[in-house]
Amino acid sequence: MEQKKKTKVIIIILAVLLGLSLLALAGTLIRARLTDSDPGAVTVPDNLITPEENTGTEDARTPGSGAGTSSAPAPAQSAAGTSSAPAPAQSAAAAQKAATIALYNKQPEDNTPFTVGNMFPGDSETKYFCVQVSYHDKVTVHYKAVVRPGYEKLAQVLQVRVKLLNTGETLYDGGIAAMPQSLTHKLASESSVTQELYYEITAYLDTSVGNAYQNQDLIADFKWWVEETGSLDSPETGDAYRGVLWAAAGVCSGGLLFLLVLRRRKEDEADV
Structure with a gap:
């Protein structure tokens, strides 16, 4: 009788553990799905924005900013295309937010509207924008701004x-309508990594633009893509690891629960 009571307690504990494991696994899968569909925004690292560049908020309009590149020296670039030399730090109050773009094996291209x-x-x-590229070997990240139909008026003069920001390189500075088919940046890594590229994109009107272009709107799609799809990997997240752990816990508890129930049933049949 005492043995049956202990077995019953163990069965209850395993049943509770199995239920918790299934709930945790479902929550992990739902979170991973939501993260893939809406990656949100991240803060641009301190060492990528100099004080001269960090004078306003993300969407602030700064009068009198004409064309031209930054005069600050570009940081050194590693073989994988990331910045390795520090730049002056920005203050926490002026931290810039970057919209996240994810490129990986199931999503070799992504875009976001710009208005x-x-x-x-x-x-x-x-x-x-923070472009997260999950890859191995060598890939080329492409960028292009595509003006939507019906908004060509402002595109005629918008620069x-x-x-x-990783390298300090200005990839393009000119009319949005005359932008090349793609602006490229090469990445290389012997192992599978998820690398972040930070883009600073500024749209501006020259002071010589006439009144005919005022009160005009423009909507464009900012697109990033990788053509070497065979070199793209799954993004590195902790959700996959946690999912495996909860699945393993569920399988183990479910297996033990099955064996104990089977043993309990045999004992009951033997007592009859």
């Missing part, structure tokens, strides 16, 4: 400056 409107000559608008 500007009611701009006056000399106005500018800057946004930041855009695309800067890769």
Whole structure:
């Protein structure tokens, strides 16, 4: 009788553990799905934005910012295309947020809309983007701004400056309508990694632009993609690892529960 009571307690404990494991596994899978569909935003690292560049908020308009590249020296670039030399730190209060773009084996391309409107000559608008690339070997990250139909008016005079903050390199500075088919940056890694590229994209109007282009809106799609899909990997997240652990816990507890129930049933049949 005492043995049956102990077996019953163990069965209850295993049943509770199995239920918790299934709930945790379901929560992990749901979180991973939501993370893939809406990666959100991250803070641009301190060493990538100099004080001269960090004078406003993410969507602030800064009058009088004409074309041209940054005069600050570019940090050293590693073989994988990341910045290795520190730059002056930004203050915590002025931290910039970057929208996240994810490129991996199930998503070799991604895009986000960019909107500007009611701009006056000399106005500018800057946004930041963090492109997370999960890959191995060698890949080339492409970027292109595509103006949506019906917004060609402002595109005739709107200038855009695309800067890769990891290297300090200005990839393009000119008319958005005249942008090349793609702006590229090469990455290389012998092992599977998830690397972050930070883009600073500034749209601005030259002070010489006439009144005919005021009160005009523009919507464009900012697109990033990788053509070497065979070199793309799954993103490195802790969700996959946690999912495996909870699945293993569920299998173990379920297996033990089955064996104990089977043993209990045989003992009951033997007592009859």
